[in-house]
Amino acid sequence: MRILHLITHFDLGGAERVAANIAASTTEGMEYHVVEILRGRSDYTTKFVSELRAAGVQCHRSWMPDISWHFLVERIAALLFPLRMLYIMLRLRPDVVHTHTETPDLALYVSVRLMPWLFRHTRIVRTIHNTRLWTGLPRTARWVERMFVKRQSNVAISDSVRDAYAERFGSVPPIIHNGVSEVPQHPWSQLCQGKVNILFAGRLEPQKGVRVLCDVLRMLSADSRFFFTIAGDGSERPLVEQTIAGDENSRPLTNARLVPPIYGLAGCLASFDYLFMPSEFEGLSMLSMEASMNRLPVIANDAPGLRDTLPPDWPLMAHANDTDDYRRIFGRLCDDAFRTRIADRAQQYARANFSIRGMQQRYEEFYARSRH
Known part of the structure; x- marks a missing residue:
C-alpha cells in the first residue's frame, strides 16, 4: 500500500511530527511519501x-516559499497545488492520501474539486489536529468540511478535538x-545552576497563553528560586521581550531569558x-x-487538548489560567520528592496511552479498512 502524507512544510510543528512518526513505520508492505505544500527553510x-x-520515507520538496502573511500565501499555494498534485498522482498512484492541518486540507480540497476523477480509487484520510478550525474563514470551513465528512475521512487526535x-x-x-x-537525553548547556529551571x-x-506566561513572570519576578527559559518566536515576542526588560514601572527580570x-x-x-504550558x-x-514520556512534569492550563495528555487529577493543573492556581502550584515545585513522584x-x-507504534498500527488498520 502506498500512502502519501500532505503537510504544510518540513519544519518544526506538532502535525508535521505526527506525519513523520506515522511515515516512519516499519510495517511490511507499506510505502510512505511525505509532500510539503510550502518549502520549509528553517534550521530544522x-x-x-x-x-x-x-x-x-520519500520526501517531496515544494518550490512555493513559506511566507506567513495573513494566510494569503497559504491560500495561493493551495490554489496552485492541483498542478503539482496531478503530476504526483499520475506518477505515484497512491492508495491513500493523508492530509494534516489547514493548508494541506485546502490544497487537497481544491485538487479534488478540480480533478475528481483522479481520486476515484484513492482513499482520503484527514487528521484533525486542533479544536478550532478555519478561524475567520466560515465559508471555506463549510466547503472543505463537507468533503471530508462525506468521504468519512476524518480522524481526531483527542476527545476534545472530536467533541469540538x-x-x-x-x-x-x-x-x-x-x-x-x-x-x-543529553544535557542542555544553558541551565541556570542552583535554580528550579522552568x-x-x-x-x-496567543493560543499558547503568552500573556499568561508574562503575568506569571511578573508575579514571580522577585522569587530567586526559579529560572525561566522561554524558547520560541512569534507575533507576541515583543511582549515577552518587554516583560523581561521591564519598563518605567518595573525592573528588568533577572530570573528569565x-x-x-x-x-x-x-x-x-x-x-x-x-515545563510550563498555559495554552x-x-x-x-x-x-x-x-x-x-521523558519525565519532565508539565505545569498546564486545564485547556482542551492539553488536559487530555496528562493523568487524571494532575496536581500541576490550573483552571482557566487562574493566577492564584499558578501561585499555589509554584509553591510546591521546590520539593524534589514531589517532583520525582509526579x-x-x-x-x-x-x-500506556501515547506510544508511536500503537499510533502507526491504528492508522494502518484505518487505511486498510477504508480501501476501495
Missing part, C-alpha cells in the same frame, strides 16, 4: 528531511491518539525541572506528551 528543515529519508468537531460540523470522527517516544517552549502566539527555538528539544527535556487550547499537545506518574501514563 534539513534535519527533518534527513531523518525521514533515513527511515526510508462534532459540535460544529455534526459529525463524530474516530479517535487515534498521537504517539511519542522516549528519546535519549521551560516554556513553543510559538509565541528568551532564546530562539531549541531544535532537537525532545533530546534535552530532562535537563529542565518543569488556551491545543489539539493533543505533542510537547506535553514528549515531556511526560514525573514517574506522568511517564507511566504516557507509556
Whole structure:
C-alpha cells in the first residue's frame, strides 16, 4: 500500500511530527511519501528531511516559499497545488492520501474539486489536529468540511478535538491518539545552576497563553528560586521581550531569558525541572506528551487538548489560567520528592496511552479498512 502524507512544510510543528512518526513505520508492505505544500527553510528543515529519508520515507520538496502573511500565501499555494498534485498522482498512484492541518486540507480540497476523477480509487484520510478550525474563514470551513465528512475521512487526535468537531460540523470522527517516544537525553548547556529551571517552549502566539506566561513572570519576578527559559518566536515576542526588560514601572527580570527555538528539544527535556504550558487550547499537545514520556512534569492550563495528555487529577493543573492556581502550584515545585513522584506518574501514563507504534498500527488498520 502506498500512502502519501500532505503537510504544510518540513519544519518544526506538532502535525508535521505526527506525519513523520506515522511515515516512519516499519510495517511490511507499506510505502510512505511525505509532500510539503510550502518549502520549509528553517534550521530544522534539513534535519527533518534527513531523518525521514533515513527511515526510508520519500520526501517531496515544494518550490512555493513559506511566507506567513495573513494566510494569503497559504491560500495561493493551495490554489496552485492541483498542478503539482496531478503530476504526483499520475506518477505515484497512491492508495491513500493523508492530509494534516489547514493548508494541506485546502490544497487537497481544491485538487479534488478540480480533478475528481483522479481520486476515484484513492482513499482520503484527514487528521484533525486542533479544536478550532478555519478561524475567520466560515465559508471555506463549510466547503472543505463537507468533503471530508462525506468521504468519512476524518480522524481526531483527542476527545476534545472530536467533541469540538462534532459540535460544529455534526459529525463524530474516530479517535487515534498521537504517539511519542522516549528519546535519549543529553544535557542542555544553558541551565541556570542552583535554580528550579522552568521551560516554556513553543510559538509565541496567543493560543499558547503568552500573556499568561508574562503575568506569571511578573508575579514571580522577585522569587530567586526559579529560572525561566522561554524558547520560541512569534507575533507576541515583543511582549515577552518587554516583560523581561521591564519598563518605567518595573525592573528588568533577572530570573528569565528568551532564546530562539531549541531544535532537537525532545533530546534535552530532562535537563529542565518543569515545563510550563498555559495554552488556551491545543489539539493533543505533542510537547506535553514528549515531556511526560521523558519525565519532565508539565505545569498546564486545564485547556482542551492539553488536559487530555496528562493523568487524571494532575496536581500541576490550573483552571482557566487562574493566577492564584499558578501561585499555589509554584509553591510546591521546590520539593524534589514531589517532583520525582509526579514525573514517574506522568511517564507511566504516557507509556500506556501515547506510544508511536500503537499510533502507526491504528492508522494502518484505518487505511486498510477504508480501501476501495
